[in-house]
Amino acid sequence: MSVFQRATFLVLAMFMLLCNGNTDASSDAYKSDQKKREQVFLCGASNLYVNWTVTFDALRKRAAKVKVAAEKMVRDFRLYKNADEIKKNAEGVIERVKTVVGNTTRALSVSREFMDGIERDFFNAFEGIKDRPQHFVYGHSNLDANDGKRISEVLGFFNNITKFFTQCKNGTGENVTVELLEQKMMKEVDNASTNLTTWEQEQVSLWNSTYTQVNGWLTDMRSHKPENSPTNIWNRTEAVPDIIGEDCDKIRLDSKKNSTVANIVNAAYKSVLRHMGDVANGTNRNSLEENGCKDAYALFNSTMKQGNIYMNDVNKSKDAIKAMCSKIINEQTHHLNCTAGKAPVEWLKKRFDDAVPEMIALLSHSLAQLKDAEKVVLLGVGELIVEKRKLLCDETRALEAINSTFDELGAQQLRFLSSVSSLEASLATESTKMTEALSKSESALMGVKNASNLSLGSSNALRKAEEGDPLESTCRHAS
Incomplete structure (x- = not known):
């Protein structure tokens, strides 16, 4: 699903769920304060994502122009005094441009996975408390999307990232939209007088500036605990294998167990269905693989391939999900023995730890290749x-x-x-x-x-x- 799709139905669903007072509802005053703290974190993440997207898209377009010039040199190489040398150099330029394009493709993939991962972390955090949400301080929650899988409220923001980005900027007093940022970036990158070395330093400085604020944002999210209020959701250490195990136990027994939520068993089915959807989507990562749950991942995958799972119809999928959950509970030490289990808040930090350095490296390598390629083209024309x-x-x-x-x-x-x-x-x-x-x-x-x-x-x-x-x-x- 593209991050630029509109998700109005999520807003309507959220309103209905809050009014009906089911598993996702909370009218406690502290929720608003906690949501604001989480919003600061989400705005910081979206700002990085949008900046990365427009930066590497602009680089890709500049590289395309260099490629056109190099291809023309190869075609017309006999016009040059040192014809063979010119042709060889131009062919080298084309290879460099391929490297740049490959780097930009990788960068855009990393940025998308960065945002997808953050959405999964918010989803998993709330799934861990859905049995008794009233016992926890939380901001954003999850939704039962009609008859299909459960989804995160945060997904609604990310699916309309252009609107969310503008709202975040307006909150800080900046009159910036994605379109304006794209225009500014293209003007800078497409201008031959732009010093690419200086421009690179400016981008890296901006990204590192955001990165240094992550610990502060997470601390604010975890520290909010009004007097006489319950536990903060982000201080829990429960990882995805634990959450899936609890859901599968309810499904296998068809029992609420100790939950205070009336429809918790149905919510458990939909939660497992969400993970199955992530596994089926080969273009994105999923929580099972990330947490090192190789055997559970293989079981989810094989269950999907049997053809009895329907993403938009949990009722038609229940028999297959229940059979799979029975295997998981009966062989917990095998299927839920995960090697890299982390709490959602730990994953949030890791998203930045992994993505920011990689994006800086991709930018540096791309610009080095692009600058070398442009030198060859300009010298050849001269x-x-x-x-x-x-x-x-x-x-x-x-x-x-x-x-x-x-x-x-x-x-x-x-x-x-x-x-x-x-x-x-x-x-x-x-x-x-x-x-x-x-x-x-x-x-x-x-x-x-x-x-x-x-x-x-x-x-x-x-x-x-x-x-x-x-x-x-x-x-x-x-x-």
Whole structure:
């Protein structure tokens, strides 16, 4: 599911659930304060995500322009003095651009997984308290989406990230939208006068500035505990294997056990169905694999492949889910013996710990490759222009020699009227030479024009080369 899809139904569902007072409802005053603290964290994450997205998308577009220029050099390599070398260098540029594009693709994937992971962490945190939500301090909760899997309230924000980003910025007094940020980023990255080294340092500084605030945000989320209020949700140490085990136990026994929530068994089914959906979605990671639950992951996967699981119909999926849960409970030491189990709050911190350094490394590597590629292209274009200027000078000298020949032939005509046949033959020969020279000169002029088109359209050096001294002066200096 794309992060830019609108999810209005989630807002309506949330309103209905709160009004009905089911597993997700809480009218306690502390919830509003806790939600604000969580919102600060979510806004910080969305700010990074949007910035990463527009940054690497802009780099991808600049790299595409360099690739077009390099491909033109390969096609027209015979126009250059050092033709073979130019072709080899241009082919190297194309490979560098492929590396840049690969890095941007990886970066966009990392940023999406960063946000998907945060949504899963909020989902898992609330699933751990859904039996008795009134006993905990929490902000954002989960929803029963019609007859399908349970989903996080946070997913509604991330599915409409453009709106959420703007709301976050408005909360800090900044009048910024995703569209405005995209325009600003493209203007900076697409401008050849932009110092990419300085620009890189600015981006890294911004990302690190956000990263240094993460511990403070999480501390604020965990420390909110009004007097005589219950436990804060983010201070729990329960990991995903524990939560799935509790849900499967209720499903297997068809029992609420100690829960105070009337529809808790149905909620347990929907919670397991959510994890199955994550497992089935091969493009995203899932909580089972992340927590090192290899055997449980394999069981979920094999159950999905049997064809009896329906993401939008929990009732049709219950028999298959119950059979799977019975296996999990009967062999807990096998299926729930996970090697990397972490509490949701630990995962939230790890999202930043993993993503920020990787994004900085991808940016650095991409820019290094891109700068090297652009140097090769610009040097090649400069060489082409110099070479064509030399050709123009050579042809100018040839025209001068032909003019001298005509003068001489004219004198011969006055002196040797009897040699008419020989004279006409000589004139025809020299006329042909002149036509060829003019043709070459015109071709050379077009070559210079085409060479300038190879550039990114923004190099002052190339403009100066193309608009240099008059040809006559240049040729006189060259001779």
